[in-house]
Amino acid sequence: MSVLRPILLVEDNPDDIELTLIALERSRLANPVVSVRDGAEALDFLRRQGAFANRTEENPAVILLDKKLPKVDGHEVLREVRADESLRRIPVVMLTSSREERDLLKSYDLGVNAYVVKPVEFDDFMAAINDLGVFWAVLNEPPPYGSGAGSAE
């Protein structure tokens, strides 16, 4: 398997998207980055439906998921992913501004793999994104294809 799995960034705030993309760019990962703007789009992408019916990309190596999203929020996306036989093993990282205990608890209850609070300091933010990208796209051994990592055949 030579095709690199993409990193799926689910984020509604364009500033956050731009900063995250810059951070990922600087971490020099080879993986492509796909960004979608809300939970509904994220699920369309994952399920290859709607605007993404013909996507060519592999299922993502990791989903970086904001909690607060228009239409379908981060927790709902997480729940859908975990409930979907073909998607449920995809690593999901909550990447959010909220440090609320209830958000943390709910995320872990729904089976999140990591929960990262976006640092205010840009250097720290860059470092966090870098670490996340390296860990999940490079270091981490993803679930094999066809085992709920959601590959098309």
Added chain:
Amino acid sequence: MPYDSQSLVTASSDDCAREPIHIPGGIQPHGYLLSVDEAGRVVQASRNVAVLAGIDIEAVAGRALAEVVGAEAAGLALRALDSLEAEGIPLYAGSIDDPRTGRGDASSHPPLAIVVHSHLGVRIVEFEPARGRAEVFASMYPLVRTFINSLQHAGDIEGLAALAAREVHRITGFGRTMVYSFDDEGHGHVIAESMEPGYASYLGQRFPASDIPVQARALYVRNRIRLIADADYVAAPLVPALHPATGKPTDLTYASLRSISPVHVQYMKNMGTWASMSMSIVVRGRLWGLISCHHDTARLPSFEVRTACEHIAQVLSLQVEAKEDHAEADYRLALRRTQTNLLASMANTEDFVESIGSDARSLLGLVGATGAVAVFEGRIVRVGDAPPDAAIEAMVTWLDAQSEEVFATDNLAQAWPEAADHGLGPEAAGVLVVSLSRLFRNYVIWFRAEVVRTIRWAGDPRAKLSTLSTTLSPRESFEVWTQIVRGRSQPWRQAEIEVAGEFRGALLGIVLRRAEELAQLALELGRVNRELEGFSYTVSHDLRAPLRHIVGFADLLRDMDYSRLSDRGKHFIERIIAQARFGGKLVDDLLAFSQMGRAALRPQRLDMKALVERLVSEESKDIGTRRLECRVGDLGHVMADPVLMDVVLRNLIANAIKFTGLRGVDADGAPAQVEIGVEPGEGEHAGHDVFFVRDNGVGFDMRYADKLFGVFQRLHRVEEFPGTGIGLASVRRIVERHGGTTWAHAEVDKGATIRFSLPRDFVPEGTTGVNETAAEAASRLAAVSSGQPYKPVLKDLKDLKGTENECAETDPAGRGQS
């Protein structure tokens, strides 16, 4: 020692009370009494009937009444007997000439009035000397007309009584006529008097209750007039002695000729009285008083006069009742008005216990008291002349054992003999207590001061006691005997006791309403708290994001285009970054602070010394070459939430190190000193451990000490000592949630000491997760600590790959080893 009149009454009345005065077996001989059966035959007669009928007394029984007293008298009597509707009420049947006159008796005999009544199935006919044969009511009216006409001019009850005394005196010609009223204990108080010259005055004196035994009082309510025409009389016995129909002595309760107890006759003679007549004043079914006439020789008023006097007594009874009702109604109205004022002023104030005390006039006026206290949830609010607090507390303890909701006495020493031992003095001779809640010991207590009363008895009421045990005899002396009564207040009136009960009800209403308001407030508070939670959640998300973005883009600008910026531009970009960072920190601190107030406490036994030593070493890492002396006392253990206590001590220690920033810099100056210790709490902190963090730093002006623990309050310029001003606010909130308090003392340039107390037996509200693991606590600490939410550990890929296993151990999800 105060003379106990109550027990005297009981003791001395006892002997008299056993005498069966309603069945004396005979009558006074100025009249005649016969008992007739249904057929109109005489079955029993007084012995003097023989004289009246001119036949032998043994021959009277069994004869028709007409044969004994003549057809006219018998006709009147029997018709009246047949028309009787109620038991025991005497009916005037008419008047006749004395039968002897008809038989040609030469001596002059006055006409006779016939009165009949029926009692316990026995029909009784009495003949009494009358003035004339005219219809009695026609001759009575002129006698009482003056009295009736004057009534409306008599102002008060004393005025009425004086009028009655004067009229009865005038009508009867008795030497002395007195009106007296009975007090609650049965003593007669002479309130009016009218006399001939030469008679002793009893006005204002008291006759002890023992003068009129209990069964006589009962009799006086039923039969409202008694006449003793001649103390030297020889009773005319009834023949036969036992009534043939009942086989018992005839009950003469309602007979006006009833023979009097020899004890009473002796009493009269002791008083110098040979004739007496008394009329009952009955108010609301109770013997209120008597109109009593005395004469120093035998005297027989005519039937008409007796009837007129009886009528005057009845009118007086009704007038007294009306006056009393009116006065009572007026008083009740006044009390109720006072109560309304008091309640109105109480309902409009926040602290109604305090407001009870603020309207002293109304509170005292409510029941006519001289002092009052409200005891409420441990507070004592005093008004007027009230006993000291210690005495009140002792009294409340005593009251706790009583059961009445409203308790009143005009003699506290009698109800509670130990009262004086607890410091309750003459200001508390009378008490009126309403208990609102025994459980919470809430009372309102009114006091009445002792009223030293001088009572002038008509004779020493104890005189009779000396001989009482051997013979039944009345007292012999009627000389004025003065007695001082101590330890008692004016008695509480029924209206006052009732209004106190109503006041209790109203107070309960207020207390209940307060409780409801509190519950409503708690509900409201819960709602506001949830709103606030939502608010801080929004802040957390939406306020942090733009700050991050500003910092991010400004950083990028600096990274990429710094060299192309002008010097001023470079300065601006530094300012933008610094301020945006500060804004972010403010938001983080504020969020952490708000979480501290909400998150559940998870207290554990905590080694304070270990905690403090760790924090000191962490916080003093960045002081460079500055000399710092740190002393940590033996801090022991506390029950507290380790995460939150970490926040408290870290803030205090960091502050101490921060504000000693100018010390220990120069080699020759004093080093920075920080001391952390504990001392046992005293006074209001009893039962607490008081921890302190003391430094020799810049201190602060004590004028601003109250601002120290407020959110965003800073006492120093940010350039001197950086900070967001949340640290001490967090400290205070955490300490308060543990049931403690925080305070500070400082002097400018000499240092500051911050203290906080923690209760030794801390029991948190509704704790659940007591068995928190270290890892859980650590993540919670990360959540409530302001500052860096994420600290990168790994700098580049190479490091990362070399330390794979270590990394796995810190993997938050714990999945790294797969």
